[in-house]
Amino acid sequence: MRLYQLFFIFLFFLISQTASSIEIVVNEGAEGALPIAIVPFAWKNNNQPGKTDIAAVIRADLRRSGMFSPLAVNTLPARPNLDTPINYERWRGTSAENLVIGDITATSGDRYEVRFKMFDVYTKQQILAYRFSISKRNIRRVAHQISDMIYEKLIGVRGAFDTLIAYVIANNDLKRNKRTYTLAVAESDGFNEQIVLRSKQPIMSPAWSPSGKRLAYVSFEKGRSIIYIQELKTGKRKQVSSFKGINSAPRWSPDGKRLAISISKDGNAEVYILYINSGVLQRITNHYGIDTEPDWAPDGKSIVFTSDRGGKPQLYQINIGPRGRAGNPHRLTFEGNYNSRGSHSPDGNFITYITRENGSFRVASMNLKNGAIQILTQSRLDESPSFSPNGKLIIYATELRGRGVLEVVSVDGALSPQRLRVRSGDVRDPAWSGFRSKK
Numbered sequence: 001m002r003l004y005q006l007f008f009i010f011l012f013f014l015i016s017q018t019a020s021s022i023e024i025v026v027n028e029g030a031e032g033a034l035p036i037a038i039v040p041f042a043w044k045n046n047n048q049p050g051k052t053d054i055a056a057v058i059r060a061d062l063r064r065s066g067m068f069s070p071l072a073v074n075t076l077p078a079r080p081n082l083d084t085p086i087n088y089e090r091w092r093g094t095s096a097e098n099l100v101i102g103d104i105t106a107t108s109g110d111r112y113e114v115r116f117k118m119f120d121v122y123t124k125q126q127i128l129a130y131r132f133s134i135s136k137r138n139i140r141r142v143a144h145q146i147s148d149m150i151y152e153k154l155i156g157v158r159g160a161f162d163t164l165i166a167y168v169i170a171n172n173d174l175k176r177n178k179r180t181y182t183l184a185v186a187e188s189d190g191f192n193e194q195i196v197l198r199s200k201q202p203i204m205s206p207a208w209s210p211s212g213k214r215l216a217y218v219s220f221e222k223g224r225s226i227i228y229i230q231e232l233k234t235g236k237r238k239q240v241s242s243f244k245g246i247n248s249a250p251r252w253s254p255d256g257k258r259l260a261i262s263i264s265k266d267g268n269a270e271v272y273i274l275y276i277n278s279g280v281l282q283r284i285t286n287h288y289g290i291d292t293e294p295d296w297a298p299d300g301k302s303i304v305f306t307s308d309r310g311g312k313p314q315l316y317q318i319n320i321g322p323r324g325r326a327g328n329p330h331r332l333t334f335e336g337n338y339n340s341r342g343s344h345s346p347d348g349n350f351i352t353y354i355t356r357e358n359g360s361f362r363v364a365s366m367n368l369k370n371g372a373i374q375i376l377t378q379s380r381l382d383e384s385p386s387f388s389p390n391g392k393l394i395i396y397a398t399e400l401r402g403r404g405v406l407e408v409v410s411v412d413g414a415l416s417p418q419r420l421r422v423r424s425g426d427v428r429d430p431a432w433s434g435f436r437s438k439k
Contacts, residue, residue: 102116165406165430341353346389
């Protein structure tokens with residue numbers, strides 16, 4: 001099957017819904033997950049900002065990572081806060097090795113002070129403490145930042161909870177006989193969804209700029225595929241590739257100045273580099289096969305892409321030299337007759353991609369240093385894998401009872417898939433942002 005046909009296979013499995021929001025369905029964590037106690041944060045007054053439960057967000061974050069097994073609230077032996085003593089003997093009777101407590105104080109207007117501390121239950125030592133001054137709208141974000149700090153302190157790797165995901169939702173409104181598509185951005189756990197674009201025509205392939213301030217994507221709103229770049233803060237956007245034929249699969253270079261794209265302006269889909277400010281195009285591949293789905297290595301020195309030049313879709317790598325000069329492509333994947341949609345890990349040591357195994361399309365990872373391959377999922381129709389910015393998790397789209405959902409799996413396969421489920425609508429094409437500024 002030709003790749004230009006595959007371009008549309010996974011577009012959308014539509015259902016008759018009109019609204020959407022994401023919920024988390026947490027399955028089993030990884031074996032050996034660290035028990036930890038997160039005590040509900042104490043309120044210093046009655047001015048609670050909305051319904052956000054900081055401790056609950058932290059527990060959900062840590063559990064979803066697969067590295068932690070937070071104690072259920074109803075099993076906590078006590079609920080100490082920063083102004084009360086801790087009875088460590090009682091906590092040693094639980095499985096938790098670490099204890100997190102905190103409080104929230106309204107200061108002025110819509111401002112709040114959030115404090116937390118983490119203790120080692122056995123040594124009685126404080127091992128982490130921080131104080132935040134925030135506005136009401138940042139309550140959930142502070143919870144993610146606390147999760148990141150706990151994760152980094154205990155695991156030794158930067159956490160990726162205070163990050164964003166982008167995705168596309170399709171809805172059918174049978175009453176109006178209309179189909180709508182929505183490009184949305186949300187927190188890494190699917191909460192606080194913000195709409196970037198709505199259209200009556202398909203939207204595809206969102207890609208984050210390195211700064212996290214812009215998205216590139218493909219829209220069919222003018223009846224054909226066109227690549228746009230949109231500023232998230234202002235909503236301002238510009239059309240950057242609208243050639244005759246296919247304009248697809250934009251991916252940002254690490255310096256944020258270029259896009260790798262696949263276009264068919266000369267009759268056959270090839271990989272090009274688009275210099276964003278000047279609009280200059282530089283052709284990277286030249287073959288009668290279909291070359292598409294490029295992805296930059298983190299060092300900007302190579303691009304992985306999908307091509308059927310060998311007869312079936314496979315992943316190839318091409319070096320990019322000074323001034324964008326391209327080398328000769330070499331094939332990366334040899335196992336199976338379908339491998340596509342390669343995406344690099346942030347450290348450049350792995351790629352994740354979609355492989356066909358026993359008739360099913362599944363998420364796989366390849367160690368680029370030794371070529372080792374691991375199949376990470378056991379579902380039927382996976383697509384669009386994207387690494388978290390710390391390289392520990394992969395988000396992807398799959399199908400559940402006839403509609404698209406998002407799931408997260410660990411790069412080593414130890415974590416059972418965790419589902420970020422849209423309560424209504426069909427969700428596809430996830431993309432995980434880089435790390436956000438801590439402001």
